[in-house]
Amino acid sequence: MPEGHTIHGLADRLARAFGDRPVGVTSPQGRFAADAALLDGRVLEAATADGKHLFVDIDDRILHVHLGLIGTFPVMPFEGDAPPEPVGAVRLRLVGEQHFADLRGPMVCALIDEEARDSIRLALGPDPLDPKVDPELALRRLRRTRRGIGALLMDQAVVAGIGNVYRCEVLHRHRIDPFTPGSTITENLWWEIWDDLVRLLHVGVVFGQILTMEDQIIEAERMIADGTAEPITASLTGERLGDFFERRFSTYKRAGEPCDRCGTTLRSEQVAGRTLYWCPGCQTRG
């Protein structure tokens, strides 16, 4: 499932490919045809992300997209006068001067008004990729419940944009027991988690890839600092992002293997609808 870094990266690519110009909007599959006609030929003013929600402002209307588990929305270049014929069930197609973007399999694709956008935003917890948010709001919401921190990190009303990989890995990075009740999470422990999520998601947006291994993060931050990461972020080729670094995690999908920190066999269990992976040996804080 796309986590918050994917949607923020997508918003940025949409803004660069189509921003401040009239955009062609169609629904090749037909399911969004009437709404697409209202947007067609109007100026795409902005594309922004809140957690896993994408908002595209076209003229005075707002397109709301949530990719859900299987949705995709690649931005691709085309040559000549027009993009290629759509392939498969394309709910929505955006066409600009040099790029097109095909939305397939979204959980949500709808026109909404400002009021509806406000209520979606109000229901979300703070997004680590938004510098204006109040991380204490997440702490207050965590503390109201005895549900485990492993489940709470997946709750978009607590923190927006976190999915399964980030929740498993951030808890392992800080040796936190995923079953620690939210009500007992201390302020210090919360700031440790939050600051790390901010760091991890920023690196994730730049590379379009979830990076949680410290050696990879340090290398990624070096590339961001010296500018060598820029061409990767700036590419609008439609090629799948997210394979610059070797795909490697401490816990995710590693149940049964030894923990690389303490050697204990990693475990898995269904928590908040997705498989939680953790190390019962060294994840004892909380």
Ligand SMILES: [Zn+2]
């Ligand atoms: Zn361990």
